[in-house]
Amino acid sequence: MTKRVESKYKINRRLGVNLWGRAKSPVAKRSYGPGQHGQRRKSKPTDFGVQLMAKQKMKGYYANIGEKQFRKYYEEAVRRKGDTSENLIELLERRLDAVIYRMKFALTPFAARQFVNHGHVTVNGKRLNIPSYSVKDGDLIEVKEKSKQLAVVLDAAQSAERDVPEYIEVDHRAMRGRFVRAPKLTDVPYPVQMEPNLVIEFYSR
Template identity: 90%
Template sequence: MTKRAESKYKINRRLGVNLWGRAKSPIAKREYGPGQHGQRRKQKPTDFGVQLMAKQKLKGYYGNIGEKQFRKYYEEAVRRKGDTSENLIELLERRLDTIIYRMKLAVTPFAARQFVNHGHVLINGKRLNIPSYLVKDTDVIEVKEKSKSLTAVLDAAQSGERDVPEYIEIDHRAMRGRLLRAPKLSDVPYPVQMEPNLVVEFYSR
């Protein structure tokens, strides 16, 4: 198990939110932060602190993406035409591990990343094990035949914890689907409020 996976819920207590909306989150029992100083009265954050928290929240939601890679997404979002914050969300939602999570083929973004890493996913009939691959609208995403009966996949598909968003198409019997369109911020079913505009402000300081 990776260090990221081991501490995946610690970020919930640190930020004071249930990032993935899961009942297992410790924030449901203890709303204060981890550690011996977790119950101290919080000071009002500075503008920098608010922006940093928005960045940490967005990074954490997508499986705690590394800083170097996350900054590259920001730079690509700036380079593209249109609203930078909307572009950033589109790039994050096009990640293959995110699509697998949205399709309900994995219970968490961490599980989705591991599922892709282990070679269980086919793109247009070919195995692809790169979680950060940016899915195109024409790509057909499918679970490898031998992996379709895995308990983890079946449990995720049948879970009532969340729904598949409208911009994703998935046939859970065939374990095959695709991205119908690029989502906007308002389309993405975040359990908590995300503020990519503050992330843009953080990087553009």
């Protein structure tokens, strides 16, 4: 098990938020951080600390993306025209594993990444196993025929924990969907407040 996957059990408590809005979140049981020093009183965070927390929260939400890759998303967001914060959100939401999660073909972003890695997904009829693949407007995403009856897929599709956002169309009977358009920050159903503007400030220091 990699450190990135193993750490998912501590992310919520370290950040002090129910990052994915799940009923099983450890934050629901213990609001303090993990470890023997988790219950210490916290001092008021500095501007740097607030920006760092915003970055860690966003990285963690998308299955704890590696720092090098996350910084590349920031650099691409800066290069593009328009609002950099909105560009960053769009780039993250176009990730194939994020789209699989939004379509409710996986219960968590981590499960979505693994699902793609294991080759259970096709895009426009072509098998893809790259979680970071950038989905385009109108792309047809489908669960492979042999994978449509997997318990993990059926459980995720029937889960009432979250809804499919408006920028994505999905047919859970056929186990396929379409990425309709790029979302704005206000379109994305984050269970907690995300502050991409602070992430931009962090990297632009």
